[in-house]
Amino acid sequence: MDVEHLIALLTEVDPQNELPRRAKIPLEDPLHDRLRIVLDAIASTSNKPVQHACENIIDFFQTGINNKTLEHTRELISDLKALGDDFTEYRQNVEQETQIKSQESELSRADSPEIDESKFPSHLRQKVHDFRAKVFLFTLPKIHQRLHKRYKPTRSSRGFTFVNLTNELDVDSNDSAKILWDASRIINWMLYNLxxxxxxxxxxxxxxxxxxxxxxxxxxxxxxxxxxxxxxxAKIPSKIRRFPLEEFLKKLSSISNNTDTLLKYAYSPRLYQKYIINTNIEVARLGNGQREIQLPSHDQWPFIAEKILVAQGATSLLSDISKDIQKIPGFRLQTSFPGNIVQGKIHCECKLVLHLIETSCLGLLALPYIGVSKLSCLACWEFLSSLCKIDHIFYVKGSHSKAYFPWKFPDVEMDNARIRQEERDQVLNSFYSSLAGTYKRRLEAEERLRKMSDSTVGSDEGINSDEDSSLDEFDMPRNP
Structure with a gap:
C-alpha cells in the first residue's frame, strides 16, 4: 500500500467541477471561534500555517520558513500588541466608563466593534496606515503572483486579461459594470507598478x-x-462571464480583508484583554527537511493504477481510459519526474497537527484548529479526516480538492507523536481508501466526459474605507 504513489496518480486526474470542501467547525466558545478567523488572517499575511496552543500561551508554529518570514511574523504580533494599547488609550479618551463596561460584557456574544478610522487622531491613523503598509509590502510577491498568474484562453496573465475584458464594458449599463470598471483601474495600476x-x-x-x-x-x-x-x-459580454471573476477578485482582496481582521482583533476590548494583555505570545519555527520518495519505473504506473481500481471494483475502467495514450496512468508523471527518486516534504498542516499531538502528552491542550493561508490540498484534508477517526481532531477551513506531488506521508512524525501502531494502521487504511475512492470517481467522470464529447462532435464585511474618493491616481494606459 504505497499511498504516495496514489497521490501522484491523483495529480493526473482533474477534479472536474468538484466544489471546495468546507469543514463544520464546532468550537463552542465564541472567543475560540473568533480566534480561528484571526489564525487564518495571520497565516494569510505571513504565508504559512499557524496554531493557537493553549489558554494562556499562544504559539504560532510555522514550518519551513526563512528568517525573513519568522521576523515578519514576530513584528506583526508585536505591532498588534502596540496597536491594542493605542486603541485602548483612544477608547478611554472618547468613551464613558459605563459604555466600556457594557461593551466588554456583550462582546463575547457580538461581533467585533466597527472601526471608524476617520475619527482617529492623526497619530493613530498613521500607525494603522503603517501597519497595513508593512503587511502589504511583505505580501507583494503573493499579490504579484496572483496578478500575473497565466490565463490559458488568452495566453496572458489574469490581471492583463481582466483589464482588457473590462475595456469592453458599458460602464453605464448597470452597477456591476461600474464596480468592475473601478476595480480594473486599480488592478491596471498594480500591473504597471507592483x-x-x-x-x-x-x-x-x-x-x-x-x-x-x-x-x-x-x-x-x-x-x-x-x-x-x-x-x-447577463448584460455583460460573454467573454467576461467566462473569466474566473469571483476567484480572481476575492484572492486579490483577501490580504486587505485579513489585515482588517487583525486590526479588529487588536481593537476589540474583549479579545485584546484575553489574548494580548494577559497572554504570552510566541512565534516558533518547526524544521521540515526533505525526505526521499521512491518512484516506480515508468512502465509500472499502469499496474499500480490497475491494482487501485481492481480493489475499488472498477476493473474495466483502466482499459477504457488507456485508449488515449495521454491518459495512460503515469504518462504525465514520467515527464515531470524522470528519475526514480524524488524529494518530498511533510505538508505544513500535517506537520503541525502531529507536533501538537506530541506536545499534548506534556499537558498543552491545543485549540483544534490550524490557521492556513489558503485551502488545504486533498491529501492533507483526507489525512486530518483520518486522524479524526482515532479521536485526534483538528480542523482547517477547507480544501480545494486538488492533489499535489511530491507529498510525503508523515510516518516518522506519527511515531514521534506516540500514536499506537494499531491506530497508525487505521489512519493509513482510512487515508488510502478515501483517496482510492476519489481516484476512481475522477477517472469515471473523465471517461463520461470523453464519451459525451465523442457522441456530440460538431455541436457547439470590513473596516470603513474611503470608497467615495477619486481613483484618478490609479489611471494608467490600458493597452500594455
Missing amino acids: PKNSKLFPDDKTHLLVKGLRRLAGLVRRLFQMETWLSDF
Whole structure:
C-alpha cells in the first residue's frame, strides 16, 4: 500500500467541477471561534500555517520558513500588541466608563466593534496606515503572483486579461459594470507598478498601495453583496462571464480583508484583554527537511493504477481510459519526474497537527484548529479526516480538492507523536481508501466526459474605507 504513489496518480486526474470542501467547525466558545478567523488572517499575511496552543500561551508554529518570514511574523504580533494599547488609550479618551463596561460584557456574544478610522487622531491613523503598509509590502510577491498568474484562453496573465475584458464594458449599463470598471483601474495600476520584490517598490507610492488594496477590497465586497450582481452579468459580454471573476477578485482582496481582521482583533476590548494583555505570545519555527520518495519505473504506473481500481471494483475502467495514450496512468508523471527518486516534504498542516499531538502528552491542550493561508490540498484534508477517526481532531477551513506531488506521508512524525501502531494502521487504511475512492470517481467522470464529447462532435464585511474618493491616481494606459 504505497499511498504516495496514489497521490501522484491523483495529480493526473482533474477534479472536474468538484466544489471546495468546507469543514463544520464546532468550537463552542465564541472567543475560540473568533480566534480561528484571526489564525487564518495571520497565516494569510505571513504565508504559512499557524496554531493557537493553549489558554494562556499562544504559539504560532510555522514550518519551513526563512528568517525573513519568522521576523515578519514576530513584528506583526508585536505591532498588534502596540496597536491594542493605542486603541485602548483612544477608547478611554472618547468613551464613558459605563459604555466600556457594557461593551466588554456583550462582546463575547457580538461581533467585533466597527472601526471608524476617520475619527482617529492623526497619530493613530498613521500607525494603522503603517501597519497595513508593512503587511502589504511583505505580501507583494503573493499579490504579484496572483496578478500575473497565466490565463490559458488568452495566453496572458489574469490581471492583463481582466483589464482588457473590462475595456469592453458599458460602464453605464448597470452597477456591476461600474464596480468592475473601478476595480480594473486599480488592478491596471498594480500591473504597471507592483514588482515581485518589495525592496524594489518606491516609498513614495506606499500610500497608493495601501489605498488601492483597501479600495479594491471595498469594491469587491460591494459587488458580491449586491443581490443583483449575477443578473447584472447577463448584460455583460460573454467573454467576461467566462473569466474566473469571483476567484480572481476575492484572492486579490483577501490580504486587505485579513489585515482588517487583525486590526479588529487588536481593537476589540474583549479579545485584546484575553489574548494580548494577559497572554504570552510566541512565534516558533518547526524544521521540515526533505525526505526521499521512491518512484516506480515508468512502465509500472499502469499496474499500480490497475491494482487501485481492481480493489475499488472498477476493473474495466483502466482499459477504457488507456485508449488515449495521454491518459495512460503515469504518462504525465514520467515527464515531470524522470528519475526514480524524488524529494518530498511533510505538508505544513500535517506537520503541525502531529507536533501538537506530541506536545499534548506534556499537558498543552491545543485549540483544534490550524490557521492556513489558503485551502488545504486533498491529501492533507483526507489525512486530518483520518486522524479524526482515532479521536485526534483538528480542523482547517477547507480544501480545494486538488492533489499535489511530491507529498510525503508523515510516518516518522506519527511515531514521534506516540500514536499506537494499531491506530497508525487505521489512519493509513482510512487515508488510502478515501483517496482510492476519489481516484476512481475522477477517472469515471473523465471517461463520461470523453464519451459525451465523442457522441456530440460538431455541436457547439470590513473596516470603513474611503470608497467615495477619486481613483484618478490609479489611471494608467490600458493597452500594455
